[in-house]
Amino acid sequence: MLRILFSRDDLTRIRVAERPDMSMELSLSVHALVSGVRDPRFQSWRDHLRASWNPRTALLFDLYTATAIPEFLAVRRDPGATESATARAPEAPLREHLRSVGGERQLSAFARGVADGDRRARKLLGNVTADYQTLAIDPYRRQIETIVTTEHWRSRRLTEPDQVLGSLHPAVCWRRPVLSFPLANRCRHDVRLDGRGLLLQPCVFGPRRPVIARFEDPEQQPVLLYPARIGGPLRAEAGPPAPSRTLTALLGQTRAAALEAIATHGPCSTKELAARLDISTASASEHATVLAESGLTAKDRIGRTVTHRPTPLGEALLAGRIPSPVTGPPVTGPEAA
Template identity: 85%
Template sequence: MLRIIFGADDLDRVRVAERPDMSMELSLSVHGLVSGHCDPRFQVWRNRLRASWNPRTALLFDLYTPSAIPEFLTVRRDPGATESATAEAPEEPLRDHLRSVGGTRQLSAFARSVAAGDRRARRLLGNVTADYQTRAIDPYRRQIETIVTTDHGRRRRLGEPDRVLASLHPSVSWRRPVLSFPLVGSCRHDIRLDGRGLLLQPCVFGPRRPVIARFEDPRQQPVLLYPARIGGPLQPEPEPTPSRNLTALLGQTRAAALEAIATHGPCSTKDLAGLLDISTASASEHATVLADSGLTTKDREGRTVTHRPTPLGRALLAGHLPPPTRRRASTAAPRGAAV
């Protein structure tokens, strides 16, 4: 049994995440493959993944146990950025996790090399994570976002934190000041929030019961991962992506920014940063270049700047240019010309 004990101010610091945590979705999806859970709603996802399976993906399995999920795998909008960020993951969380894995079974040669900080192993980890992302996460990104944002709206309509906490899952019990639910096995563990509050993260690939994460560091807010309500099978949805020529012209991230603005716009700079998994400052820089190039426009309301695509921006994404505007021919003779 896990008991999360709330202090005097913790209930006021409970919030439901507005957007999915794609890094956690990736980690949880691999955990589902490792554990062998066969939820029929993920059968299409499994079949498509099996058809395009890269044998090297099995290296990720070396980082899991039934109860240990690596939190250092990182997902960015651009798989190239995913590869770099995962390969450069902070040493301490990575080693702590693999130490816990090694306490239950013998580590593989790959896991030992990653734990030792071997550069080739770390680059391989980043490469495998990015490759898995393109097959297992990116084709379903839009549906995942819709499911999570819908769940957020549903919890928000409940209003009071007490009602939200009591509605999370049938296995969860909320009796002030304790939130409790069963753990794997018969172990018992108490977590005191001590003013940190609690982030409630709806997850599409989440396990069948809630899971607590990021609770050991007193400087971090703990995250309670709980299964979001999924109406039907998870289906890939083709999403427009910038052409190779446009990516070569603008660069990977800037082309992705134009695509995100066209797909989700009008959106704020903060929204754009979230869509691209980059900092707000970087999103602002890319949006400014796009606007200065005539591919997007910027509207300001108070302190909020929103971005929307121009016809030229949409035309570039579609792979063609709009017809040029015809100028009326002048009937006047050029100065100095003979008539």
């Protein structure tokens, strides 16, 4: 039994996430494969994975047990950024996690290399994570975002913390000031929030019962992962085309993705652009400024909000064509020399 103990301050610091945690969705989706749980809503997803599966991707299974789920696998909007972020995951949580895996079974050569900081093993970890993201997460990203956003707005209709906590999941028992639910290994553990509050994170690939994460670091707000309500089967859909290699080489990976996002979803605010790219608002503002100064986007102000839209030049670059330059009268005289 896990018991989460709330103070009065903690109850005022409860919030339901507005967007999915894609890194956690990826980790939980791998765990669903490892645990062999069969859910008809994910059958189409499993069939899609089976049809395009790269055997090397199974290396990710070496990082899991029935109860141990890695929190260091990073997902970014661009798989290349995912590869870099995962390969450079912080040492401490990575080693701590693999130490717990090693306590349940013998580590594979790959897992030992990752734990020991072997450069090739870390690079391979980033590579297979990016490959898995491309296959298992990206085609479903829009549906995952819709499910979690719907869950957020459903919770907004509940005005009291007691209503929110009491309606999370059938396995959860809320008796102020304690939230409790059974653990898979049947042990007992108490978590004191100590004023940090609690982030409630709906998860599409969430396990059948809630899971608490990031509670051991006193500087972090704990996260309670719980299964989101999924109305129907998860199905892949074609998203907008990624920026071309030529455009990426010209502008850089993130800036090309920013131009593509503005053209596809614009006009959009800087905050919306940051959310679409999974980057900070400050970084999104910097990229948007460079794009505007280059004539690829334009800014409009509506009240206090600045929105970004593509210019004809920006749209032409995305379409793979450059507008013809405006021609003037022929140059004569000394200037023509």
